[in-house]
Amino acid sequence: MYKLVVLFLFCGLGLSAQELNCSVIINAEQTGQSNLQVFRTLKTELTEFMNNTTWTNLNFKQQERIDCSLVILVSNIDSDSFTASIQVQSSRPVYNSTYSTPIFNFNDKQFSFRYTEFQPLNYNPNTFDSNLISVLAFYAYTIIGLDAGSYELNGGEPYFEEAKQIVNTAQQQVSDGWSAQSGTQSRFRLNQDLLSPNFREFSDVLYAYHRNGLDYMADNPREAKQGIAVSLELFNQMYLNRPNNFLSRVFFDTKADEIAKMFSSGPQVNISNLVSMLNKVAPTKSSSWQQIKL
Incomplete structure (x- = not known):
């Protein structure tokens, strides 16, 4: 069961919809090239990727999507190579109120990727296509997992397991943020701790x-x-x-x-x-x- 408060809304009464309502901001002022068309294209493609990918088999109506945001601060660009950080935030509504409570607020500074304008962005859980896709998919499942866990005890575990699969696949290709050697505030550590019996509390x-x-x-x-x-x-x-x-x-x-x-x-x-x-x-x-x- 998922989202006990609004469970009746997920009974398949409508067409399947995607899970996230994600806004994306690209800040490239540090590069001195913030007016490049590639940044506008990147913003559009990342927004479509997060919002149009079907991440689960749940049925979401438009108003039930999880509100979240990505703020990507690009510090350097060299041809198709980008050095950046990414701030990930999400929230969920509080029952019987107009208030939305923050669920996740995380600044990932271990974020570098290659991107060519207009390249297709598609998530395949069984392969590593790019660090950009893996990072975004990792946070999509982490956002969904934390949201689910706020409605049902241990409800996020299946989605953290999906994120773990991304970690395992990505660390075979790149290490920054994906491995045990990436430090104490990495994607690897976040996922490991979310699934660890040592932190069941x-x-x-x-x-x-x-x-x-x-x-x-x-x-x-x-x-x-x-x-x-x-x-x-x-x-x-x-x-x-x-x-x-x-x-x-x-x-x-x-x-x-x-x-x-x-x-x-x-x-x-x-x-x-x-x-x-x-x-x-x-x-x-x-x-x-x-x-x-x-």
């Missing part, structure tokens, strides 16, 4: 924070906030198992501002231990935690 938090917390905020904000506070306590166990782990950083890079705003206004709940725990597990976000009123 992350799946618990992802689900409980959204389904047992935010999705009930409109009905009972006090209980919803208390449920979110309880879910965040699970990061303490992750910290005890591995301090400063990557998934905690990814989560709080995405959620720190939301958490601070949530607990600095509205009905007061018992969070006597929350701030000290947050400062311990996510010390780089201390300026956000200072906003929380005890």
